[in-house]
Every structure is written in C-alpha cells, then in structure tokens.
Amino acid sequence: MFSRKPGNQEDSAHPFACFCQKSEIEFLNNRISADLSRRGFVTGMAASMLTLILPKLASAQTAPLPVSPTRPVLFTNIRLFDGKTGTLRDGLSVLVDGNRIHSVTPGKPAVADGTQIIDGGGRVLMPGLIDMHWHTIIAALPLQAVLTADIGFLHLAASAEAERTLMRGFTTVRDAGGPSFALKQAIDQGIISGPRIYPSGAMITTTGGHADFRSLADIPRSGGKLSSSEQTGGSIIADNADEVRQRVREQFLQGASQIKIVGSGGVSTPRSPLDMLTFTEPQLRAAVETTADWGTYVMVHAYTPPAVQRAIAAGAQCIEHAHLMDDATAALMAKNGTWLSIQPFVSEEDTVPLTGPSHEKMLAVFAGTNNAYTLAKKHGIKTAFGSDLLFSPVLAARQGTMLTHLLSWYTPAQALKMATATNGQLLALSGPRNPYPGKLGVIEDGAMADLLLVDGNPVENLALLADPSKNLLVIMKDGTIHKNTLKV
Template sequence: MLSLVLPGISQAQNATPPAAPAKPIVFTNFRLFDGKSAALRDGLTMVVDGSSIGQLRQGQPASTDGSTVIDCHGMVMMPGLIDMHWHSLLAALPISTILQADMAFVHLAASAEAERTLMRGFTTVRDAGGPAFALQQAIDAGLISGPRIYPSGAMITTTGGHGDFRALSDFPRSGGQISVTEKEGGSAIADSEDEVRLRVREQFVQRASQIKMVGCGGVSTPRSPLDMLTFTEKQLRAGVETAADWGTYVLVHAYTPEAIQRSLAAGVQCIEHGHLMDDKTAEMMAKNGTWLSIQPFVGEDDVAPVSGPSLARMQEVLAGTNNAYTLARKHGIKTAFGTDLIFSAALATRQGTMLAHLTRWYSAAEALRMATGANGQLLALSGLRNPYPRKLGVLEEGAYADLLLVDGNPLDNLNLIANPDQNLRVIMKDGKIYKNALPV
C-alpha cells in the first residue's frame, strides 16, 4: 500500500513542509505556559536548537550572533497540543466512503487532514485504530506536513464487537479468510487467546507504539450494542501480556462498568471513553492508577450524525459525559484529553472547541495541562516502542520543540484555541516553523 500511496500524498498538501532551520532560533518577549504549572511565567528566553529546546532561562541571551531572533510581542507561548484519541484515516471522510472507496483515496484524504490537524495546533496525536503507519512514515520523512503519530494499528476486536464491520455475507468465518476491513488494517478479529496474541504481534511488526483492544460495543458499528462484552478476562490479559513483552501497553475501548472492570482485572493501563462508568468503577480505576482517556462529548454537534440503533447509543454516551467527568474529578483519576472526531472534515475542525468544553469541569489551566503535559505522560507509557523518546507536552530544556504562540491568554479564555486561524500566530513542531503570522 505504501508504494501506491506515497507518490500522490505530497500533491494533497497546500505547501511543502519546512526544512530544518539552518541556525538556532531564539524566542524573546513571551509569557510561558510550560504544560506543568498553573500560572504563566515572564521574563524568559528560549533557544531552539535543532528539534529540541536547548535553553529556557530567565533574562536575555548573552549573545544572539548566528541565531534567528523572534520577538513574540508579549504573547503566550505554550506546548503543542496532544489529542490522545484521534483516527487519522477516519477523521475527514464519511464512513460510507471509507468502507467503499479505494484505500489510496482514503490515504490521500488523510494526508490533507493531517496538515489541517497540525494547523489547529495539534502537534501530536495518538491514533486509536486504523492503518496509519504509512501516514506516520511520510510525515516523519518530511514528505508531508502533519502531527507526530503514535499508531495503534488495527483495533483488535471479536466477532460482533465494535469495529466488526463485516457484511453478513462474510459469515461464517472459516480458515484463514479475512474481510476487506481486516486486509486494509482497520480492525482485526480475534476470538481466542492465541488469536489475540497473533493480532497484537502483527501490529508490532508494523511499528505500533501501543495496542488498541475493544472491550464492549460501540456507537458507529451497526450490530454491537454498548452493553455487550467482547473479550474474556483471559483474552484481554493475553493482549496485555503480549504488549508488555514488547515493552508497551494496551488501551481498551470500554464504556460500561462491566467492560471497564474486566479490563482492570486483566491489567489494562488505559481505558478509552468510560462515559457510562459508575462510582465503584471510578474508585477502582483511581486505586489502580489506570488512565482514563475520555472525550468531552456534550452535544450532538460533537459527534457525526447517526441513525437507528446508533442514535440511541450516541444519546446514551452524551447523557453519561457529565457524570463520568464528575467521577473522574471526585476520585482523582489520571485523565487524558482526546476528541474521537470521525467521519466528517467539518467535525474535525472542532478539536479546539472540544478542548474548551473541559472548562465545564476544570479550570483552563487544568484543561491545558491535560492536553499537554498529562497527555505527554500517557504517551510515554509506550516505553520501548516509543517512536519519539524525548519529552512531549512540556516546554523545558531537552524536550521536543513543539510550541504554539497564542494571541491572547488561553488561561483566561480557553476558547482562543477554538479559533486557530486567528489566534495561533506561531506553530512549531520538531523545531520547524509551520506557521508564522507575527506582526512584522
């Protein structure tokens, strides 16, 4: 697939990705949100040398000879944003197109959406299921513009579980037959412990940084009710153990208390969604130190249009959002920010709006820490499979030089992030400036 897709990917971009700077970049006259602190810091100078932050110190530099100096005009500098639940190949196209189109077209659309994602200030995403390996490789090679991608590969599910989009004509499965969706890497069906191990290992061969497993039904899969359970505890544990053998972790799609508790018993380190959890389950998560990667769905504007049984499931998830965040705060669960915006290019533009939704439960500083420093901590769980081993989500010496310059103070008004075209004046990733709209 890579050889078929790459020749056309660069044509989908609006501009050639920038080259690495020939000399260090010195930022002056900015206010710093570092991804860790609750307040801004003033009077600092930052030196970006290559792809990382070489210096971050109080006062003016001793010398700027041989450097490019950028005056930030008193604007707020913050880390690049991280979306912990993104689907790089599913974000920009309707599901009907994804299931029926040539996959080369899907990859081309994803490459264009990757650039738009970066221009919204999201410099890193964790891909929570799909064949994003070629896209990641093209971005890292500088062929196209886009965020860093932590790929999970195909989401591993069971017969009838969320992600099983097979037609009824594909049943019964026999021998080594697999469906088109499986061949393209969207999902992988596993119905035994040995099949789980096999499917997990297949993702690692393709350079997955972590593994996505499905613990219950989902909204968009037509025949998987939310209350159904997929893997047994032993099957989930087989995935967890295999991921640990490769030095990384498993994230599990789970909405209900039963699915979450089974995942916890199997040693899962990150729960995706969790919107229907109860107080007992939240307490268990906090006690175990398990991450909750949840999305702030507060209304139908935050999700792709659905109908039939999927509509009822979507409304159930929306109704559970407030309670889930309230429980997460009550019990002090380690909470990550993600959006899960899929099947619509218009919906994908709401990444910043989704972040602003968090102020229903958190201060702006807490929300920004979640989308930067906290998310960076969760990314680091990929351990030996981490494709980007320096720190992400924070601005400190030695961290990746991923930063945004905001016209206004997002700690006072988080809605500034929802209008990136106007309010994000500088976007830097990996030490390269992808946008500079500072006054001359």
C-alpha cells in the same frame, strides 16, 4: 535473496556481520518496513504517490512545506505556559536548537550569530497540543467512503487532513486504530506536514464486537477470508487467546507504539450494543501480557462498568471512553492507577448524524459524560484528553472546540495541562516502543520543540484555541516552524 558478499575481510571475519549500512540493504529494509503485508504495500504506495503530487498541492496548503531547521530559534518577549503549572511566567526566553528546547532562561540571552529571533510581543508561548484519541485515516472522511473507497484515496485524503490537524495546533496525536503507519512514515520523513503519530495499528476485536464492520453477507467467515476493513488494517478479529497474541504481534511488527483492544460494544457499529462484552478476561490478559513483552501498554475501548472492570482485572493500563462507569468502577481505576482517556461529548454537534441503535447509544454516551468526568475528579483518576472526531471534515475542524468542552469540569489552565503535559505522560507509557523519545507537552530544557504562540491568553480564555487560524500565530513542531504570521 537477502544475501550479500562482505565488502572486506573485516566484515567477513565475524559470523554475524551486519550489512545494514550498505545502500542496497538499507533500501531493502525500508521497503520491507512498507511492504510487510498487502495493506502495507498499498499504504506505502499511497505515501509514495504524495511525492509526485506535492508540487500540485503546494498552492492549496495552509503553509509551504517546511524544511529541517538549519539555525537556532529564540523566542523572546513572551509569557510562558510551560504545561506543568497553572500560571504564566514572564520575563523568559526560549531557545530552540535542532528539534529540542535548548534552554528556558530569564531575559534575552546572548545567542550565536544567525539565530532566528521571534519577538512574541508579550503573547503566550505554550506547548503543542496533544490529542490522545484521534483516527488519522478516517477523521475527515464520510463513513461510506471509508468502507468503500480505494485505500490509496483514503491515505491521500488523510495526508491533507494531517496538515490541517497540525495547523490547529495539535502537534501530536495518538492514533486510536487504523492503518496509519505509512502516513506516520511520510510525516516523519518530511514528505508531508502533519502531527507526530503514535500508531496503534488495527483495532483488535471479537466477532460481533465494535470494529467488526463486516456486512451480514460476509458471515460466516469461510476459509480464513478477511473483510475489507481487516485487509486495509482498520480492524482485525480475534476470537481466542492465541489469535489475540498473534494480532498484537502483527501490529508491533508494523510499528505500533501501543495496542488498541475493543472490550465492549460501540456507537458507530449498530449491531454491537454498548453493554456487550467482547474478550474474556484471560483473552484480554493475553493481549496485556504480549504487549508487556514489547515494553508498552494496551488501551481498551470500554464504556460500561463490567467492561472497564474486566479490562482492569486483566492488567490494562488505559481505558478509552468509560462514559457509563459508576462510582465503584471509578474507585477501582483510581486504586489501580489506571489511566482514563475520555472524550468530552456533550451534544449532537460533536458527532455525525446517526440513526437507529447508533443514535440511541450516542445519546446514552452524552448522558453519561458529566457523571464520568465528575467521578474522575472525585477519585483523582489520571485523566487524558482526546476528541475522537470521526467521518467529517467539519467535525475534525472542531478539535479545539472539543477542548473547550472541558470547561464544564475544569479551569482553562487545568484543561491546558491535560492536553499538554498530562497527555505527554500517558504517551511515555510506550517505553521502548516510543517513536519519539523525549518529553512532550512541556516547555523545559531538553524537551521536544513543539511550541505554539497564541495571540491572547488561553489560560484565561481557552476559546482562543477553537479558532486556530486566527489565534495561533506561530506553530513549531520538532523545531521546525510550520506557520509564522508575525511580521519579520
């Protein structure tokens, strides 16, 4: 069904002639990308539906849907936080051409006719924020809706939240598990507005591990039947090394930039205690080795010292959470250069209301947060910022507030560096699987043009970023202005 006669003799002369540029084949390839599986088809349909309803939603959007930049943009009269240094630099201008920063130069350089000039009025220009632990599909939806609603509804709701995420100044997120491929495609093609998404695909877990959301009525699994969470791509179960390899490859087949492996119990799954272990070390190593074959890395969900240590022994390059780690585990992470992607959970305001075992586990995580950050600083662990806000539009709106929680351990400048340049370094570990090759989280020549103009000085007052609707005057992602409230 994919065959096609060559259009000319030059095409037919080569036994492996490629017809990828032909319109029919190109269309077919695009459909294959969206239709790899049942969930891919449905999520692809959800993204396609957006094109039909966008005119109706336009009035409800925070900003009109932007168009691709057609002329350079010069930011002048600014104070620059470049993501790399802890101080502001004055007397500079930033020229954006296309989706890249063309130059950072002193004064106001001569520019081509037609260049859009944005006078910052002495305000701070900084890189777009990066959230390294975000769930784009389920961040703003109640858990019951996530478990029972039609997948098309989930994607439509997620598309609205994606724009709100961008309007909070988060121009990039690393999706930490879920069927975000179609949403990413819709954003990348300009169908909807939203942050760059580094997708992990389904969270890979064992039977009984965190992300095994099956009801007791679904146990035991019979005839290979998949649960609803597995069918929609939220999570997938693997119970031996070969299954792990298969599940990892399936996520890459759909476009994952890195892989999420569940190495311990979790808070939101009441029947998976935090101290339980899921995969054996050889099984974890199967995931790490398969991921390395694709040139990228594994992020392992793990809270306790045994879970973190097992992941490190298997070669994992990034640990998610680790709130309950001890001094020996922190020292091991530092020795191996393992990344820590941790979330500054400090109170019940940072989560939806939980009961029973989940509430007890939540309190244990809160109790461990201060110690985990203290150990990370003591041992010089490479530490990334993420928020991991789930199941509530009210909580999702606190993304910038979560960043301010870092002030318990870091200066505002250190927190800003973590949420920009440092997070950008972790994203770069995806290597050839990086969907957005180019420097993120910094303002320098050649970097991706993700920029925020802040009404105030976040290097001194980080709380400005907790009120983005008021304090973010300009939001640019990929060289395109998505918000500009300055008078022009």
